[in-house]
Amino acid sequence: MRVTKIINNNLVHSENEKGEDVIVFGCGIGFKTHIGDVVDKEKIDKIYVGSTSETKNKLELLVQRIPYEHISVCNEIIQYAKDTLGKTLDDNIYIGITDHVNFAIERFYTNTAVKNGLLWEIQEFYRQEYAIGLKALDIIEKRLGIRLPEDEAGFLALHVVNNETSPEMSNTITEAKMLFGIINIIKYEYKINMSQKNSSYGQFVSTLKFFLKGFLEKQPQNDAEEVYSFLAKKWPSEARCVEKIKKYCEVGFGLLLSGEDKAFLIFQVRRLSKSNY
Structure with missing residues (x-):
């Protein structure tokens, strides 16, 4: 690897074996260095590849200050x-x-x-x-x-x-808030004390995280209102819980649950409510 650009005493640009522009960070790696010099491998702390030019630019500005x-x-x-x-x-x-x-x-x-x-x-x-x-x-x-x-x-x-x-921190924060709120609704609805030591609860949390990730990223979903209506008649207790979750999402976050979302949730609530605690 050879130096293609010098940013400061601790930061230079080079090319990796794939010919990609990379940012090389290390104490004194740019000190008394010239373009074309071989990068001193002993001084390399980290090589930042950067998936996009925007990411590289942000990294470069960050490590300079x-x-x-x-x-x-x-x-x-x-x-x-x-x-x-x-x-x-x-x-x-x-x-x-x-x-x-x-x-x-x-x-x-x-x-x-x-x-x-x-x-x-x-x-x-x-x-x-x-x-x-x-x-x-x-x-x-x-x-x-x-x-x-x-x-x-x-x-x-x-x-x-x-x-x-998620590519957006705002989605991550919303996911954490919604996760907490939804689980509390289920706790109070069924008066159960859930703990992550319980395997059913741990599985439910993991499944709910996956669901919320797709939901917040607005991935295309087919409507399944008829399916949900059928399940709601079959499991009225679970349906009441899902309707509370639906209202929580609408009022708290301005987000609407589709029929498919509600059908997914009613299955998960049913499975969790029948678990032993």
Whole structure:
């Protein structure tokens, strides 16, 4: 790999083996370097590919304005997330997490912490991602000597969830709120105390997450109002619960459930309500 563009002492452009333009980050990797020089592999901390030119531009601007130590810490956090989840996360996560961590550190030093209003929902419904967020706080403390509040673990978890499921953070936040609301409706309707230790509940939460992802991304759906009407007559108790969920979505989020959505939900509510707790 040879240097094709020098941004600063810690950032250069190069080309990978596929001929793609990449951003190469490392302490001193651009210091006393000239275009055409071979990139010093010993100094490489991270190679950002970037799925689009827009992503590359955002990454380049981001790493220019953020201290090297903060970027290095975030690279470690993201690598831990990848290893823990066992999946590839695209380079957009570097933008989201690095930007967030940098501002969180600034807030720490100015004593202007932000409360996370979704912390309970994140802890309950995104447990693996929240555990990654807590580990991130440990990494930051070990590397930088400061302990960020637990609310930040929740925010970082949302960035991971967002990269896993949705291109829009707003959809991820709405999904968490709706998940919490829908499950509470079912809890109160059937007066059951649900716990993720119960396999049926865990499966229901996973299924509901998948449903909400498609619902919020407005994927095309066939209407099935007749099917839902048939099921509602067969299972009136479950239908009452679904109608409450329908109203909750309309009033709380301005979202309309189709017949197919309601048919899907009534099956899920039926299955959950008949489980043993």
